Amino acid sequence: MAEFKKEKLDAFLGVTRKYMQVRGAMSQKELAEQTDVGVSTMSRFLSQKSTELNPQLIAKITAKLNIPLHEMIDFVEEDFADRFIRLVKFYKDELNDSEFDPDSVEATTNAGPEKASAKIEGPASDGRTPNQRKEDKAKSTAELSIREKLESLTPRQRAFMTEFLNLKLEERDLIVDLGNNLFQYFKMKGMDI
Numbered sequence: 001m002a003e004f005k006k007e008k009l010d011a012f013l014g015v016t017r018k019y020m021q022v023r024g025a026m027s028q029k030e031l032a033e034q035t036d037v038g039v040s041t042m043s044r045f046l047s048q049k050s051t052e053l054n055p056q057l058i059a060k061i062t063a064k065l066n067i068p069l070h071e072m073i074d075f076v077e078e079d080f081a082d083r084f085i086r087l088v089k090f091y092k093d094e095l096n097d098s099e100f101d102p103d104s105v106e107a108t109t110n111a112g113p114e115k116a117s118a119k120i121e122g123p124a125s126d127g128r129t130p131n132q133r134k135e136d137k138a139k140s141t142a143e144l145s146i147r148e149k150l151e152s153l154t155p156r157q158r159a160f161m162t163e164f165l166n167l168k169l170e171e172r173d174l175i176v177d178l179g180n181n182l183f184q185y186f187k188m189k190g191m192d193i
Contacts, residue, residue: 001051002077003055003076003080003083003084004053004055004058004075004076004077004080005074005075005077006053006077008074008075009048009053009075011072011074011075012058012072012075013048015067015071015072016046016061016065016067017046019065019066019067019155020065023066026065028042028043028046029042031061031064031065034064035060035061035064036060037057037060041057045057046181055080055084055087056087058084058088059084059088059090059091059148060091062088062091063088063089063090063091063092064091066092067190069085086162087159090155090158090159091123112125
């Protein structure tokens with residue numbers, strides 16, 4: 001399924017360059033840093049050297065440059081517009097105060113084409129070990145209703161849930177089977193998740 005109108009790509013890139021200037025003469029490197037993508041990826045996209053139009057990248061650019069949707073919605077296919085608007089809103093609200101944990105830092109790096117992410121635990125101000133905090137969190141999570149559990153998801157987890165729920169029934173089953181196999185493998189190897 002085509003999500004974007006390729007014939008309107010030049011117009012979208014023109015709007016992108018316009019807002020790069022409006023937002024303070026931003027360079028490709030600065031835009032790449034703000035959108036958490038590699039400089040070469042951003043350069044290939046803006047110079048039209050990439051053959052694939054990545055919805056995540058386009059939504060990040062739209063959100064970080066705060067491009068009004070009415071200026072670029074013609075670029076988005078009609079049946080993808082609602083999903084794209086939700087994706088842009090997701091990236092605009094990525095860091096909420098309620099989701100920021102001062103005891104941990106999210107470290108992200110671009111290692112090749114895939115992005116790696118690691119959570120680094122900070123010192124415990126209450127004297128508990130990281131395992132004790134994990135156990136307490138698990139206990140409190142078990143007592144939450146489904147609505148509360150959904151509200152406590154991080155933006156990254158919410159995006160995964162949205163993608164998962166948009167899959168066909170067979171595709172969802174495939175993801176569930178894959179997840180079950182991974183959990184069984186980790187248990188077999190004695191790894192705690």
